[in-house]
Amino acid sequence: MxxxxxxxxxxxxxxxxxxxxxxxxxxxxxxxxxxxxxxxxxxxxxxxxxxxxxxxxxxxxxxxxxxxxxxxxxxxxxxxxxxxxxxxxxxxxxxxxxxxxxxxxxxxxxxxxxxxxxxxxxxxxxxxxxxxxxxxxxxxxxxxxxxxxxxxxxxxxxxxxxxxxxxxxxxxxxxxxxxxxxxxxFPRIAPLWGMPTDSMKGSTGLSGVMKVGSIAELALNDAVALRVRFEGPAQDIPQQSAMYFRGPVLAGFDGREWQAEPFREDSALAARIGLPANLQVQGPAVRYEVTMEPQKRPWLMVLEATPNAPELPNMQAYMTQDLQWMTSRPIMDVMRYRAESYPTFRHGPETAVRQLHVHEELPPGFNPRTLALAAQMRADPSLSAGGTPALVNAALQRLRTGGYTYTLEPGVYGEHTADEFWFDRKEGFCEHIASAFVVLMRAMDIPARIVTGYQGGEMNYFDGYWTVRQSDAHAWAEVWMEGRGWVRVDPTGAVAPGRVGQFQRLRAPQGAFAAAMGTLSPGLAQNLRAAWEAVNNRWNQWVLNYTQTRQMDLLKALGFESPSWQDLTTVMGFLVIAAALGGIAWNLWERSQHDPWLRLLARTRERLARAGLELPATMPPRAMAAQVQARFGAGAATLADWLLRLERLRYAPHPDTELAALRREFSGLPWPKK
Structure with missing residues (x-):
C-alpha cells in the first residue's frame, strides 16, 4: 500500500x-x-x-x-x-x-x-x-x-x-x-507596533554607539522624549533652531561605527579621560523645567550649555568633560528636573594640546576618496591661508552647492560611508551628513567629533510646554578651532535648513539563495542571482520601504496638495465605506441569483410548518399537495392546486403560468390554521 x-x-x-x-x-x-x-x-x-x-x-x-x-x-x-x-x-x-x-x-x-x-x-x-x-x-x-x-x-x-x-x-x-x-x-504613526526588548537600548534610541542609520530608526518613533517649560518672558526663549539638547558625544571611529569615549567615576563626579571641559558661559541664562520620559539610560537631556547640575529628585548628577550631563543610575521612571543653560558659551582648550590628536584619528583603509579630497583642499593656498574656519566653510559650501540632498530614504551605505556620501549618493539624513563631515575634517588634521541628542521641538499653545519627540533626534558636529575651542557645526543645516519630516532607516537586503548558488554553473548562478536581487529589490522598495513619505506622495497623486495623516484617515474611511457598500451590493446580487422558484417553495414550507405540517426540504410540490389535502381536507384544495401549478412551472412550463403570478397569489392563499 x-x-x-x-x-x-x-x-x-x-x-x-x-x-x-x-x-x-x-x-x-x-x-x-x-x-x-x-x-x-x-x-x-x-x-x-x-x-x-x-x-x-x-x-x-x-x-x-x-x-x-x-x-x-x-x-x-x-x-x-x-x-x-x-x-x-x-x-x-x-x-x-x-x-x-x-x-x-x-x-x-x-x-x-x-x-x-x-x-x-x-x-x-x-x-x-x-x-x-x-x-x-x-x-x-x-x-x-x-x-x-x-x-x-x-x-x-x-x-x-x-x-x-x-x-x-x-x-x-x-x-x-x-x-x-x-x-x-493606514497612517504610519510610529511606532506601528512595539514590544519589550531584551537589551538595554534606551527608548530614546541614543547610545554610546552610532552606526549610520541608527538615529533614523529612532526618528520613526513619534513618542514624547521630554517636555520643556521655559521660565520668564517669551523673548527669552531660544529660537527653535538654537534648541540643541546635548546627549552622547562620539569620538571613536572604526570606519563604520562611532563610539563614545570611556569614563570613570571619582566619588560623586566623573573624571572623563581626555580633554578638560573648560566651560565658559556668557550672556543671560535660560531657565526651564524638563519632564523626561523613562529611557533606561543615565543621560540627562539639557540645552547647551549647562554649567550647573540640574536639580534632581533623590539622585546625583555629574557632567563629563564633553559637557554631557549624567545621573548616578539609569532613569527608569518619568523624571522632572530644573536646569539653567547659557546659549552663548565656549568650551574646550583654546590652544593646541596633545589630547586633541585623538580627535584627528581615522582608521586605515577607509574612505580613500575623502582622504584625497582633504589633501586637495589642504593644498589650496586660498583655503590653507584661512586656517580651520576657511576649511570648514569650504566643506559647508560644498554641501550647499554640490547637489547634496536631505532624504529620508538614502538606502544602505557600504564600507566607505564618507566616500559614498561625498561622491556617489550625495544624499542622506543627519547621521550620514555629520559622519561624512567629521571624517573630512579629520582627514584635514582638524580635530572633530559627533554630538548626538535632540534638536528643536514644537510649542503646545494649550499648556505652554515645548514637546521634544523621538523624531527630533539629531546628530551634529563639533570642530576645534584655535582660540575658540570646540565650535558647533551642524552640516545638515547646509543641506536642508528646514530639516522637517520623519526619518527611516533602511536595512540591507540579504539573499536567501547565496549558499545554493555555489553548486550551480557560473552562468546559471549569475542569472539566478540577478533575478533574485531584482525581485528582492522590488520587495525592499515597494514593501519594506513603503514609508510615510510614499504615503504622502500617493495622496499628492490623488490630488491632495498638502497631505497629512488626517487625509490618509479620510481616504481610508471612504474606502472602508465603499467596501461595505460593495459587500452589501454583492450580497443582494448573489441573493437575486439564487433560484427564485426554490425560494418560493421554501416560503411555502415555512407557512405550512407554522400551520403544524412539517415537511422535509427534499419533498417536491406534488407530494406536498398530497400531504396538504390529506391533513387539511377539501378546504385546502386551492392551496393544493397552487402547488401543482408551481410544479408545472418547473417541469412543464406553460405561457399561462408565470412565477410573478404565483408570487402574487402566494399572499392571498387560504393558508390553514394550526
Missing part, C-alpha cells in the same frame, strides 16, 4: 491532525535559527509524538504529563533568558506552548486555541526577518492555517483537503484588496 493510499485510509480525525501538524511545523521551522537548541528539539519531539499518536490511533497523554512538560518548558525559558518577557523569551515560550497544545487537541475548542497560537507564532517570524523569503514562507503558512480552520468548520463527512484549500484561497483573495488598502493607507 502506497503512502497516499495509507493516508486515504486513515480516519478523518487522524488525517486532519497530521495536516495541522505539518502546517505547525512549517510555521515553526523559520524560527529554529533564533530559538535555543532545546526549544527546537522539544517542539520537534512533541510534534513527532503527536503525529505517531494520530497515525496509530493511540489516546492522548494525561493532563499531568502535559502539565509536567509545561513546567519544564517555563523553567527552561527562565534559565535560558532569565525572564519570560521580551521578544526572545516570548517567542521561545509561544513555540513550546503551541507544540504542547497539540497534545490536548481533543475538542473543537482546543483546535481554535491551536489556530490562535499558530497565527501568533506565524506573526512572530517577522520579529527577526522581514525578507521576501520569510514573507513567502508565511504566506504558505497562512494558507495552511486557513485551510485547517475551514476544515474544522466542516464537521460532516470527509471533505477533501483540496476543496478546503480552494475555500481558504478564495477567502484570502477576497481579503487581499482590504489588506492592500490598509497597507497603503
Amino acid at each position: 502506497t503512502l497516499r493510499q495509507t493516508l486515504a485510509s486513515l480516519p478523518r480525525e487522524a488525517r486532519d491532525t497530521l495536516f495541522l501538524l505539518f502546517v505547525i511545523a512549517w510555521v515553526i521551522a523559520p524560527q529554529v535559527a533564533n530559538l535555543p537548541p532545546w526549544t527546537s528539539l522539544l517542539a520537534g519531539g512533541l510534534l513527532l509524538w503527536r503525529g505517531v499518536l494520530a497515525w496509530r490511533g493511540r489516546p492522548l497523554p494525561g493532563r499531568w504529563t502535559v502539565a509536567t512538560l509545561l513546567i519544564v518548558a517555563v523553567a527552561g525559558t527562565l534559565v535560558t533568558h532569565r525572564t519570560i518577557l521580551g521578544r526572545d523569551a516570548g517567542v521561545t515560550l509561544i513555540v513550546v506552548l503551541l507544540a504542547l497544545k497539540m497534545l490536548e487537541l481533543r475538542a473543537r475548542r482546543d483546535a481554535m486555541v491551536v489556530f490562535f497560537l499558530g497565527f501568533f507564532t506565524m506573526l512572530s517570524n517577522f520579529f527577526f526577518s522581514q525578507s521576501l523569503a520569510t514573507a513567502a514562507a508565511m504566506l504558505v503558512a497562512l494558507l495552511g492555517l486557513l485551510t485547517a480552520l475551514v476544515n474544522a468548520h466542516m464537521p460532516v463527512g470527509r471533505p477533501p483537503l483540496a476543496q478546503t484549500f480552494r475555500i481558504a484561497g478564495s477567502m484570502a483573495l477576497l481579503g487581499a484588496p482590504i489588506m492592500v488598502a490598509l497597507f497603503m493607507l
Whole structure:
C-alpha cells in the first residue's frame, strides 16, 4: 500500500491532525535559527509524538504529563533568558506552548486555541526577518492555517483537503484588496507596533554607539522624549533652531561605527579621560523645567550649555568633560528636573594640546576618496591661508552647492560611508551628513567629533510646554578651532535648513539563495542571482520601504496638495465605506441569483410548518399537495392546486403560468390554521 493510499485510509480525525501538524511545523521551522537548541528539539519531539499518536490511533497523554512538560518548558525559558518577557523569551515560550497544545487537541475548542497560537507564532517570524523569503514562507503558512480552520468548520463527512484549500484561497483573495488598502493607507504613526526588548537600548534610541542609520530608526518613533517649560518672558526663549539638547558625544571611529569615549567615576563626579571641559558661559541664562520620559539610560537631556547640575529628585548628577550631563543610575521612571543653560558659551582648550590628536584619528583603509579630497583642499593656498574656519566653510559650501540632498530614504551605505556620501549618493539624513563631515575634517588634521541628542521641538499653545519627540533626534558636529575651542557645526543645516519630516532607516537586503548558488554553473548562478536581487529589490522598495513619505506622495497623486495623516484617515474611511457598500451590493446580487422558484417553495414550507405540517426540504410540490389535502381536507384544495401549478412551472412550463403570478397569489392563499 502506497503512502497516499495509507493516508486515504486513515480516519478523518487522524488525517486532519497530521495536516495541522505539518502546517505547525512549517510555521515553526523559520524560527529554529533564533530559538535555543532545546526549544527546537522539544517542539520537534512533541510534534513527532503527536503525529505517531494520530497515525496509530493511540489516546492522548494525561493532563499531568502535559502539565509536567509545561513546567519544564517555563523553567527552561527562565534559565535560558532569565525572564519570560521580551521578544526572545516570548517567542521561545509561544513555540513550546503551541507544540504542547497539540497534545490536548481533543475538542473543537482546543483546535481554535491551536489556530490562535499558530497565527501568533506565524506573526512572530517577522520579529527577526522581514525578507521576501520569510514573507513567502508565511504566506504558505497562512494558507495552511486557513485551510485547517475551514476544515474544522466542516464537521460532516470527509471533505477533501483540496476543496478546503480552494475555500481558504478564495477567502484570502477576497481579503487581499482590504489588506492592500490598509497597507497603503493606514497612517504610519510610529511606532506601528512595539514590544519589550531584551537589551538595554534606551527608548530614546541614543547610545554610546552610532552606526549610520541608527538615529533614523529612532526618528520613526513619534513618542514624547521630554517636555520643556521655559521660565520668564517669551523673548527669552531660544529660537527653535538654537534648541540643541546635548546627549552622547562620539569620538571613536572604526570606519563604520562611532563610539563614545570611556569614563570613570571619582566619588560623586566623573573624571572623563581626555580633554578638560573648560566651560565658559556668557550672556543671560535660560531657565526651564524638563519632564523626561523613562529611557533606561543615565543621560540627562539639557540645552547647551549647562554649567550647573540640574536639580534632581533623590539622585546625583555629574557632567563629563564633553559637557554631557549624567545621573548616578539609569532613569527608569518619568523624571522632572530644573536646569539653567547659557546659549552663548565656549568650551574646550583654546590652544593646541596633545589630547586633541585623538580627535584627528581615522582608521586605515577607509574612505580613500575623502582622504584625497582633504589633501586637495589642504593644498589650496586660498583655503590653507584661512586656517580651520576657511576649511570648514569650504566643506559647508560644498554641501550647499554640490547637489547634496536631505532624504529620508538614502538606502544602505557600504564600507566607505564618507566616500559614498561625498561622491556617489550625495544624499542622506543627519547621521550620514555629520559622519561624512567629521571624517573630512579629520582627514584635514582638524580635530572633530559627533554630538548626538535632540534638536528643536514644537510649542503646545494649550499648556505652554515645548514637546521634544523621538523624531527630533539629531546628530551634529563639533570642530576645534584655535582660540575658540570646540565650535558647533551642524552640516545638515547646509543641506536642508528646514530639516522637517520623519526619518527611516533602511536595512540591507540579504539573499536567501547565496549558499545554493555555489553548486550551480557560473552562468546559471549569475542569472539566478540577478533575478533574485531584482525581485528582492522590488520587495525592499515597494514593501519594506513603503514609508510615510510614499504615503504622502500617493495622496499628492490623488490630488491632495498638502497631505497629512488626517487625509490618509479620510481616504481610508471612504474606502472602508465603499467596501461595505460593495459587500452589501454583492450580497443582494448573489441573493437575486439564487433560484427564485426554490425560494418560493421554501416560503411555502415555512407557512405550512407554522400551520403544524412539517415537511422535509427534499419533498417536491406534488407530494406536498398530497400531504396538504390529506391533513387539511377539501378546504385546502386551492392551496393544493397552487402547488401543482408551481410544479408545472418547473417541469412543464406553460405561457399561462408565470412565477410573478404565483408570487402574487402566494399572499392571498387560504393558508390553514394550526
